[in-house]
Structure formats: structure tokens, C-alpha cells
Amino acid sequence: MYIPGELIPITLFVMAGLTAIGVPIARAYARRIDREAGQPKVQPEVAARLERMEQALDAIAIEVERISEGQRFTTRLLSERGAERAPERGQPTRVPELTSPHPGGRHAQ
Numbered sequence: 001m002y003i004p005g006e007l008i009p010i011t012l013f014v015m016a017g018l019t020a021i022g023v024p025i026a027r028a029y030a031r032r033i034d035r036e037a038g039q040p041k042v043q044p045e046v047a048a049r050l051e052r053m054e055q056a057l058d059a060i061a062i063e064v065e066r067i068s069e070g071q072r073f074t075t076r077l078l079s080e081r082g083a084e085r086a087p088e089r090g091q092p093t094r095v096p097e098l099t100s101p102h103p104g105g106r107h108a109q
Contacts, residue, residue: 042050
């Protein structure tokens, strides 16, 4: 296969021209794709719904914190009450007498 000598420089200049034009076009296209991928398109209804869900989760978190604070308070009160009522070692434990509000009941006096 014979390749003429003038064909090599012509091919070199054509390829250099295509590369000089093609590389910036390819970079611009790649930047456009990256830019579009970075900005997710969310419908307004979905965005509003997500906002309401976020507010509901915040409200639930506040309520759970209130419940846990109440539980800590109750636990502290019960532990303090138990410490006050606990008999010393070696002393008999006194059981309080039960009274029934019903006449003739099992524990009536």
C-alpha cells in the first residue's frame, strides 16, 4: 500500500485543527452535564411536603425530649422517696394496715 508524502502533513494539520476545536467543545459539554447533575430538580409539591415532614420531625423530637425529662424527674422522685423510706439493716419492716372503703370488706376495721 502506497501513501503519498503530501498526505502526512495534510493529515497532521487537519487533526491539529480538529483537536484545537474539539477539546474546548468537549470541555464545555462536560461542564454542562456536571452543572445539570449538581442541581436536582425537585417539584414544588415534593419540596413543600418535605418541609412539612421536617417540621413534624422537629415537633416529635421536642415531645420526646419532654417525655424523657418527665421520666428522669419521676425516677429521681421515686429514688429519693425510696431512700427516705428504706429501713436500716436489722430493723423489722413495718407493713401498713390496709383499710377498705367498703363496709364489711375483707380489710374493714
